[in-house]
Amino acid sequence: MKYAFFGAGKMAFAIIQGMLRAKVCAASDIIASCPEPELLENLRDATSVNVVTSNAEAASSASVVVLCVKPNDVGTALGEAGSGLEGKLLISIVAGQKIGSLKSLAPGARVIRAMPNTAAMVGRAATAYSCDDTVTSDDEAVAESVFSSIGEVYAVEEKQLNAVTGLSGSGPAYVYLMIEALSDGGVACGLPRKLALDLAVQTVIGAAEMICATSEHPAVLREMVTSPAGTTMAGLRELEACGVRSAFTEAVCAASNRAGELSGE
Ligand SMILES: NC(=O)c1ccc[n+]([C@@H]2O[C@H](COP(=O)([O-])OP(=O)(O)OC[C@H]3O[C@@H](n4cnc5c(N)ncnc54)[C@H](OP(=O)(O)O)[C@@H]3O)[C@@H](O)[C@H]2O)c1
Secondary structure (H helix, E strand, O other): OOEEEEOOOHHHHHHHHHHHHOOOOOHHHEEEEOOOHHHHHHHHHHHOOEEEOOHHHHHHOOOEEEEOOOHHHHHHHHHHHHHHHOOOEEEEOOOOOOHHHHHHHOOOOEEEEEEOOHHHHHOOEEEEEEEOOOOOHHHHHHHHHHHHOOEEEEEOOHHHHHHHHHHHHOHHHHHHHHHHHHHHHHHHOOOOHHHHHHHHHHHHHHHHHHHHHHOOOHHHHHHHOOOOOOHHHHHHHHHHHOOHHHHHHHHHHHHHHHHHHHOOO
Protein backbone atom coordinates (compact mmCIF):
# COMPACT_ATOMS: atom_id res chain seq x y z
CA MET A 1 0.00 0.00 0.00
CA LYS A 2 1.25 3.51 -0.86
CA TYR A 3 0.78 6.50 1.45
CA ALA A 4 0.89 10.22 0.59
CA PHE A 5 1.39 12.80 3.32
CA PHE A 6 0.18 16.36 2.67
CA GLY A 7 2.40 18.43 4.99
CA ALA A 8 5.90 17.69 6.20
CA GLY A 9 5.77 19.37 9.61
CA LYS A 10 6.05 18.03 13.14
CA MET A 11 3.10 15.62 13.04
CA ALA A 12 3.80 14.24 9.55
CA PHE A 13 7.39 13.63 10.61
CA ALA A 14 6.32 11.87 13.83
CA ILE A 15 3.75 9.65 12.10
CA ILE A 16 6.12 8.72 9.26
CA GLN A 17 8.85 7.85 11.76
CA GLY A 18 6.37 5.74 13.75
CA MET A 19 5.18 3.90 10.64
CA LEU A 20 8.75 3.10 9.59
CA ARG A 21 9.73 2.05 13.11
CA ALA A 22 6.70 -0.28 13.30
CA LYS A 23 7.31 -1.51 9.73
CA VAL A 24 3.79 -0.53 8.64
CA CYS A 25 5.40 -0.04 5.22
CA ALA A 26 8.77 0.66 3.61
CA ALA A 27 10.11 4.21 3.18
CA SER A 28 9.69 3.77 -0.58
CA ASP A 29 5.91 3.34 -0.03
CA ILE A 30 5.61 6.87 1.41
CA ILE A 31 5.60 10.16 -0.48
CA ALA A 32 5.31 13.51 1.31
CA SER A 33 4.45 16.87 -0.17
CA CYS A 34 4.53 20.48 1.06
CA PRO A 35 5.39 23.86 -0.44
CA GLU A 36 8.71 24.20 1.43
CA PRO A 37 11.59 22.25 -0.25
CA GLU A 38 13.83 22.61 2.82
CA LEU A 39 11.33 20.83 5.07
CA LEU A 40 11.01 18.07 2.48
CA GLU A 41 14.78 17.64 2.24
CA ASN A 42 15.04 17.34 6.03
CA LEU A 43 12.29 14.73 6.03
CA ARG A 44 13.89 12.77 3.19
CA ASP A 45 17.34 12.90 4.84
CA ALA A 46 15.91 11.62 8.13
CA THR A 47 13.57 8.92 6.80
CA SER A 48 14.43 8.17 3.11
CA VAL A 49 10.80 8.68 2.06
CA ASN A 50 10.00 10.19 -1.35
CA VAL A 51 9.23 13.89 -1.44
CA VAL A 52 7.60 16.28 -3.95
CA THR A 53 6.29 19.83 -3.79
CA SER A 54 3.03 18.94 -5.59
CA ASN A 55 0.11 17.47 -3.64
CA ALA A 56 -1.46 16.27 -6.90
CA GLU A 57 1.68 14.31 -7.75
CA ALA A 58 1.88 12.84 -4.24
CA ALA A 59 -1.78 11.78 -4.31
CA SER A 60 -1.54 10.24 -7.77
CA SER A 61 0.82 7.50 -6.58
CA ALA A 62 -0.99 6.65 -3.31
CA SER A 63 -4.18 4.94 -2.20
CA VAL A 64 -4.09 6.55 1.26
CA VAL A 65 -3.61 10.29 1.83
CA VAL A 66 -2.74 11.52 5.33
CA LEU A 67 -3.62 15.20 5.75
CA CYS A 68 -1.16 16.88 8.15
CA VAL A 69 -1.46 20.59 7.34
CA LYS A 70 -2.61 23.42 9.62
CA PRO A 71 -6.39 24.05 9.66
CA ASN A 72 -6.05 27.22 7.54
CA ASP A 73 -4.24 25.31 4.77
CA VAL A 74 -6.77 22.49 4.36
CA GLY A 75 -8.76 24.09 1.52
CA THR A 76 -5.61 24.90 -0.47
CA ALA A 77 -3.97 21.50 0.12
CA LEU A 78 -7.04 19.49 -0.88
CA GLY A 79 -7.82 21.89 -3.74
CA GLU A 80 -4.33 21.34 -5.14
CA ALA A 81 -4.96 17.59 -5.23
CA GLY A 82 -8.14 18.20 -7.24
CA SER A 83 -9.91 15.04 -8.37
CA GLY A 84 -6.80 13.02 -7.39
CA LEU A 85 -8.45 12.09 -4.09
CA GLU A 86 -11.46 10.39 -5.63
CA GLY A 87 -11.85 6.79 -4.49
CA LYS A 88 -8.99 7.15 -1.97
CA LEU A 89 -8.86 6.94 1.79
CA LEU A 90 -8.26 10.40 3.28
CA ILE A 91 -7.04 10.34 6.89
CA SER A 92 -7.07 13.82 8.44
CA ILE A 93 -5.40 14.79 11.71
CA VAL A 94 -6.42 18.45 11.32
CA ALA A 95 -7.95 19.87 14.50
CA GLY A 96 -11.51 21.12 14.16
CA GLN A 97 -12.04 20.04 10.54
CA LYS A 98 -15.21 17.96 10.45
CA ILE A 99 -15.78 14.91 8.27
CA GLY A 100 -18.59 16.69 6.35
CA SER A 101 -16.35 19.60 5.47
CA LEU A 102 -13.46 17.30 4.46
CA LYS A 103 -15.83 15.34 2.21
CA SER A 104 -17.03 18.51 0.51
CA LEU A 105 -13.41 19.57 -0.12
CA ALA A 106 -12.42 16.07 -1.30
CA PRO A 107 -15.44 14.67 -3.14
CA GLY A 108 -15.34 10.91 -3.65
CA ALA A 109 -12.79 10.30 -0.87
CA ARG A 110 -13.55 8.02 2.07
CA VAL A 111 -12.69 10.05 5.17
CA ILE A 112 -11.29 9.18 8.59
CA ARG A 113 -10.88 12.08 11.01
CA ALA A 114 -8.35 11.52 13.78
CA MET A 115 -7.05 13.44 16.78
CA PRO A 116 -3.58 12.32 17.89
CA ASN A 117 -1.49 14.31 20.37
CA THR A 118 2.00 15.68 20.60
CA ALA A 119 3.35 12.51 22.28
CA ALA A 120 3.31 11.05 18.75
CA MET A 121 6.84 12.45 18.62
CA VAL A 122 7.98 9.87 21.18
CA GLY A 123 5.67 7.05 20.03
CA ARG A 124 3.32 7.49 23.03
CA ALA A 125 0.35 9.30 21.50
CA ALA A 126 -3.29 8.79 22.43
CA THR A 127 -5.24 8.94 19.15
CA ALA A 128 -9.00 8.78 18.70
CA TYR A 129 -10.57 8.55 15.26
CA SER A 130 -13.95 8.55 13.62
CA CYS A 131 -15.04 7.29 10.18
CA ASP A 132 -17.53 8.50 7.60
CA ASP A 133 -20.11 5.91 6.59
CA THR A 134 -18.34 5.00 3.34
CA VAL A 135 -15.19 3.86 5.15
CA THR A 136 -14.59 0.10 4.90
CA SER A 137 -13.25 -2.23 7.58
CA ASP A 138 -10.03 -2.47 5.55
CA ASP A 139 -9.74 1.34 5.65
CA GLU A 140 -10.26 1.27 9.40
CA ALA A 141 -7.53 -1.36 9.72
CA VAL A 142 -5.20 0.96 7.78
CA ALA A 143 -5.91 3.84 10.18
CA GLU A 144 -5.41 1.52 13.17
CA SER A 145 -2.02 0.43 11.82
CA VAL A 146 -0.92 4.02 11.12
CA PHE A 147 -1.92 5.36 14.54
CA SER A 148 -0.90 2.33 16.59
CA SER A 149 2.61 2.94 15.24
CA ILE A 150 2.69 6.17 17.31
CA GLY A 151 0.84 5.00 20.44
CA GLU A 152 -2.63 3.86 21.51
CA VAL A 153 -5.70 4.14 19.24
CA TYR A 154 -9.40 4.41 20.04
CA ALA A 155 -12.43 4.44 17.68
CA VAL A 156 -15.06 7.03 18.68
CA GLU A 157 -18.11 8.75 17.23
CA GLU A 158 -17.37 12.07 15.56
CA LYS A 159 -19.48 13.95 18.13
CA GLN A 160 -17.00 12.76 20.80
CA LEU A 161 -13.98 14.28 19.08
CA ASN A 162 -14.36 17.69 20.77
CA ALA A 163 -14.15 15.99 24.15
CA VAL A 164 -11.15 13.98 22.93
CA THR A 165 -9.50 17.24 21.87
CA GLY A 166 -10.18 18.73 25.31
CA LEU A 167 -8.78 15.68 27.11
CA SER A 168 -5.96 13.95 25.23
CA GLY A 169 -5.38 16.58 22.50
CA SER A 170 -4.76 19.45 24.91
CA GLY A 171 -3.93 17.19 27.87
CA PRO A 172 -0.14 17.08 27.47
CA ALA A 173 -0.08 20.83 28.20
CA TYR A 174 -2.04 20.30 31.44
CA VAL A 175 0.42 17.63 32.50
CA TYR A 176 3.41 19.85 31.64
CA LEU A 177 1.90 22.52 33.88
CA MET A 178 1.31 19.98 36.64
CA ILE A 179 4.92 18.75 36.42
CA GLU A 180 6.19 22.33 36.51
CA ALA A 181 4.10 23.05 39.62
CA LEU A 182 5.19 19.85 41.40
CA SER A 183 8.79 20.64 40.64
CA ASP A 184 8.37 24.21 41.93
CA GLY A 185 7.01 22.68 45.14
CA GLY A 186 10.21 20.64 45.48
CA VAL A 187 12.31 23.77 44.95
CA ALA A 188 10.19 25.68 47.47
CA CYS A 189 11.00 22.94 49.99
CA GLY A 190 14.74 23.18 49.32
CA LEU A 191 15.51 20.72 46.50
CA PRO A 192 17.87 21.70 43.67
CA ARG A 193 15.86 22.60 40.53
CA LYS A 194 17.11 19.74 38.32
CA LEU A 195 16.53 17.11 40.99
CA ALA A 196 13.04 18.51 41.65
CA LEU A 197 12.15 18.34 37.95
CA ASP A 198 13.55 14.81 37.56
CA LEU A 199 11.57 13.62 40.59
CA ALA A 200 8.37 15.25 39.34
CA VAL A 201 8.71 13.71 35.85
CA GLN A 202 9.51 10.25 37.19
CA THR A 203 6.61 10.47 39.63
CA VAL A 204 4.13 11.21 36.81
CA ILE A 205 5.56 8.45 34.59
CA GLY A 206 5.53 6.00 37.50
CA ALA A 207 1.96 6.80 38.55
CA ALA A 208 0.70 6.44 34.95
CA GLU A 209 2.58 3.15 34.58
CA MET A 210 1.02 1.90 37.85
CA ILE A 211 -2.48 2.47 36.45
CA CYS A 212 -1.56 0.66 33.21
CA ALA A 213 0.16 -2.23 34.96
CA THR A 214 -2.49 -2.86 37.64
CA SER A 215 -5.64 -1.77 35.73
CA GLU A 216 -6.82 -0.35 39.05
CA HIS A 217 -8.92 2.81 39.19
CA PRO A 218 -6.72 5.79 40.19
CA ALA A 219 -8.86 6.34 43.29
CA VAL A 220 -7.96 2.81 44.51
CA LEU A 221 -4.25 3.41 43.96
CA ARG A 222 -4.51 6.79 45.67
CA GLU A 223 -6.16 5.25 48.74
CA MET A 224 -3.44 2.59 48.86
CA VAL A 225 -0.75 5.27 49.37
CA THR A 226 -2.71 7.50 51.75
CA SER A 227 -2.12 6.49 55.36
CA PRO A 228 -4.33 7.93 58.09
CA ALA A 229 -3.01 11.31 59.24
CA GLY A 230 0.04 10.85 57.00
CA THR A 231 1.99 13.10 54.66
CA THR A 232 0.05 12.20 51.48
CA MET A 233 -3.28 12.94 53.20
CA ALA A 234 -1.93 16.35 54.20
CA GLY A 235 -0.96 17.05 50.57
CA LEU A 236 -4.25 15.76 49.16
CA ARG A 237 -6.29 17.92 51.56
CA GLU A 238 -4.45 20.97 50.26
CA LEU A 239 -5.12 19.98 46.63
CA GLU A 240 -8.83 19.54 47.35
CA ALA A 241 -8.96 22.85 49.26
CA CYS A 242 -7.41 24.59 46.24
CA GLY A 243 -9.97 23.03 43.88
CA VAL A 244 -7.39 21.19 41.78
CA ARG A 245 -9.71 18.29 40.94
CA SER A 246 -12.42 20.59 39.59
CA ALA A 247 -9.81 22.78 37.86
CA PHE A 248 -8.69 19.78 35.74
CA THR A 249 -12.29 18.77 35.00
CA GLU A 250 -13.23 22.32 33.98
CA ALA A 251 -10.06 22.63 31.85
CA VAL A 252 -11.13 19.61 29.77
CA CYS A 253 -14.66 21.01 29.39
CA ALA A 254 -13.38 24.49 28.41
CA ALA A 255 -11.01 23.04 25.79
CA SER A 256 -13.74 20.76 24.49
CA ASN A 257 -16.15 23.71 24.15
CA ARG A 258 -13.45 25.74 22.40
CA ALA A 259 -12.85 22.84 19.97
CA GLY A 260 -16.58 22.94 19.18
CA GLU A 261 -16.43 26.69 18.54
CA LEU A 262 -13.39 26.31 16.27
CA SER A 263 -15.12 23.64 14.21
CA GLY A 264 -18.09 25.98 13.69
CA GLU A 265 -20.59 24.33 16.07
N1 LIG B 1 1.11 19.28 16.94
C1 LIG B 1 0.24 18.51 17.60
O1 LIG B 1 0.47 18.09 18.75
C2 LIG B 1 -1.05 18.10 16.95
C3 LIG B 1 -1.90 17.20 17.60
C4 LIG B 1 -3.09 16.80 16.96
C5 LIG B 1 -3.40 17.31 15.71
N2 LIG B 1 -2.55 18.21 15.12
C6 LIG B 1 -2.92 18.74 13.81
O2 LIG B 1 -1.90 18.35 12.90
C7 LIG B 1 -1.81 19.31 11.87
C8 LIG B 1 -0.34 19.58 11.57
O3 LIG B 1 0.26 20.10 12.75
P1 LIG B 1 1.84 20.24 12.85
O4 LIG B 1 2.12 20.55 14.27
O5 LIG B 1 2.52 19.10 12.17
O6 LIG B 1 2.03 21.58 11.94
P2 LIG B 1 3.33 22.07 11.17
O7 LIG B 1 4.56 21.56 11.81
O8 LIG B 1 3.17 23.56 10.99
O9 LIG B 1 3.21 21.38 9.74
C9 LIG B 1 2.28 21.78 8.76
C10 LIG B 1 2.84 21.35 7.40
O10 LIG B 1 1.87 21.64 6.38
C11 LIG B 1 2.58 22.18 5.27
N3 LIG B 1 1.69 22.87 4.34
C12 LIG B 1 1.21 24.15 4.36
N4 LIG B 1 0.41 24.36 3.26
C13 LIG B 1 0.40 23.19 2.56
C14 LIG B 1 -0.21 22.78 1.34
N5 LIG B 1 -1.00 23.60 0.63
N6 LIG B 1 0.02 21.51 0.91
C15 LIG B 1 0.79 20.66 1.60
N7 LIG B 1 1.42 21.01 2.76
C16 LIG B 1 1.21 22.25 3.23
C17 LIG B 1 3.59 23.08 5.94
O11 LIG B 1 4.57 23.48 5.01
P3 LIG B 1 5.17 25.01 5.12
O12 LIG B 1 5.98 25.03 6.36
O13 LIG B 1 5.92 25.12 3.86
O14 LIG B 1 3.98 25.94 5.18
C18 LIG B 1 4.11 22.11 7.00
O15 LIG B 1 4.99 21.18 6.42
C19 LIG B 1 -2.61 20.54 12.29
O16 LIG B 1 -3.80 20.63 11.55
C20 LIG B 1 -2.96 20.26 13.74
O17 LIG B 1 -4.27 20.71 14.05
C21 LIG B 1 -1.39 18.60 15.69
